[in-house]
Amino acid sequence: MSKNAKPQRPARPAAPANPDRPGLASRRVATRLLSAVVDTRTSLDGLTDRKHGHPEFRALEARDQALVKAILTVALRRRGTIGAVIAACIEKPLPAGAAALRHILHVGAAQILFLDVPDAAAVDLAVSQADADPRSARFARLVNAVLRRIAREREALLPAGDDPRLDTPAWLLERWTAAYGEREALAIAAIHRVPAPLDFTARRDPADVARMLGAEVLPTGTVRLTGGEGAVGELPGFAAGDWWVQDAAAALPVRLFGDLAGRRAADLCAAPGGKTAQMAAAGARVTALEISASRLRRLGENLARLGLEAQTHLGDLGDFRPDAPFDAVLLDAPCSSTGTIRRHPDVAWTKTTEEVEKLAGVQARMLRQGAALVAPGGCLVFSNCSLDPGEGEAVARAFLAETPDFAVEPVRPDEVPGLGEAITGEGFLRTTPAMLGRASPEASGLDGFFAARLRRAR
Numbered sequence: 001m002s003k004n005a006k007p008q009r010p011a012r013p014a015a016p017a018n019p020d021r022p023g024l025a026s027r028r029v030a031t032r033l034l035s036a037v038v039d040t041r042t043s044l045d046g047l048t049d050r051k052h053g054h055p056e057f058r059a060l061e062a063r064d065q066a067l068v069k070a071i072l073t074v075a076l077r078r079r080g081t082i083g084a085v086i087a088a089c090i091e092k093p094l095p096a097g098a099a100a101l102r103h104i105l106h107v108g109a110a111q112i113l114f115l116d117v118p119d120a121a122a123v124d125l126a127v128s129q130a131d132a133d134p135r136s137a138r139f140a141r142l143v144n145a146v147l148r149r150i151a152r153e154r155e156a157l158l159p160a161g162d163d164p165r166l167d168t169p170a171w172l173l174e175r176w177t178a179a180y181g182e183r184e185a186l187a188i189a190a191i192h193r194v195p196a197p198l199d200f201t202a203r204r205d206p207a208d209v210a211r212m213l214g215a216e217v218l219p220t221g222t223v224r225l226t227g228g229e230g231a232v233g234e235l236p237g238f239a240a241g242d243w244w245v246q247d248a249a250a251a252l253p254v255r256l257f258g259d260l261a262g263r264r265a266a267d268l269c270a271a272p273g274g275k276t277a278q279m280a281a282a283g284a285r286v287t288a289l290e291i292s293a294s295r296l297r298r299l300g301e302n303l304a305r306l307g308l309e310a311q312t313h314l315g316d317l318g319d320f321r322p323d324a325p326f327d328a329v330l331l332d333a334p335c336s337s338t339g340t341i342r343r344h345p346d347v348a349w350t351k352t353t354e355e356v357e358k359l360a361g362v363q364a365r366m367l368r369q370g371a372a373l374v375a376p377g378g379c380l381v382f383s384n385c386s387l388d389p390g391e392g393e394a395v396a397r398a399f400l401a402e403t404p405d406f407a408v409e410p411v412r413p414d415e416v417p418g419l420g421e422a423i424t425g426e427g428f429l430r431t432t433p434a435m436l437g438r439a440s441p442e443a444s445g446l447d448g449f450f451a452a453r454l455r456r457a458r
């Protein structure tokens, strides 16, 4: 949704909240979920899951659920900008502990600044919400004044948020600057402000899928749809299993195995199964291991839709004892997911340095466990969707230093067309969202991903 409605000003503060008032429930849920994300670091995907999400979210009509998601996505994507615009409209900072008030203002301002929601409704509903909550009732007039001013002066106020640094937590920007330099770190922060295109991996011919969807084929072979709207399940080819949704970067690690036809392959962290599907579609005999039963079920459903097969195992990698080693082993390890912030803006506000460091330890352990399952001469690909070299390069380097049986088999430019800049001096693959420039920012970029191809000598 884009903002194109003219500002409409309510003449005076709204009447007290009526719980059945159209639109109020969705704004209340948006405010509650925003609090859960930023105050208690809860994942937005979990909160908005159709089966297991927040009960108040699940109780909403599908249309209202979509509105809540749209509000939260932009409220988190542009959190710093929105905060700066609000700050420019108040004389003194909001009192400490005024979290409820802050969230109401953010939800209201997100709609006025970035969504195609009538300003009057956004202001009115925010005032009603403030009024109805004992923690914020005394600030209802302030909410009215601030949001009305934002609606009136939107164009003039928005430059207050022009610096992409604003929308990235300082700790993340510091780590990216240390890893990639200031220019790249700022380019990553800037592209994170732009909604991501939708990427697909074709089951067979990417050109056919691109024609069917009105999309383009990227140099890497991924099919990219820019500016698409509506549910993925309603796009042509979904029911027939002609494609699956997979970011251009996420499609790269499996390519590093080369020809998989007839080979024994293991996907050790398999769900929801994008990479298992790639391996199976390439003709491998795939074993897919996954620790989460619900996620493994989803993998099964995805493979069934695609008409692909894999032997699935529910369990922990630490306890996995296959009958024989594998020619190809993929460890797409759990990580902080900071490479996916553009698609999941909550990640920027829910992760911490401590979590990055803890996950690096988990990955190091899993890499040792995964390596034990590789046959002599076989290939181990270690990957994850973190932008933090502490979870990628550093883990791979430490593993190589302690495991003389394995050596890096450098990624070649012909394996990642259009992404030569993603090959590091050590032969690893390191993508950032600032790579893969296309005609417009909306069509550009890809997830931040790390991948190392490690060959077992004996």
Ligand SMILES: C[S@@+](CC[C@H](N)C(=O)[O-])C[C@H]1O[C@@H](n2cnc3c(N)ncnc32)[C@H](O)[C@@H]1O
Pocket (backbone or CB within 6 Å): 250, 268, 269, 270, 271, 272, 273, 274, 275, 276, 289, 290, 291, 292, 295, 315, 316, 317, 318, 332, 333, 334, 335
């Ligand atoms: C990054 S996701 C994998 C994404 C998947 N490869 C894909 O492309 O669709 C990591 C997965 O590893 C699973 N996992 C985490 N720890 C595990 C363990 N010890 N053993 C097996 N699976 C694990 C998680 O439940 C999660 O589904």
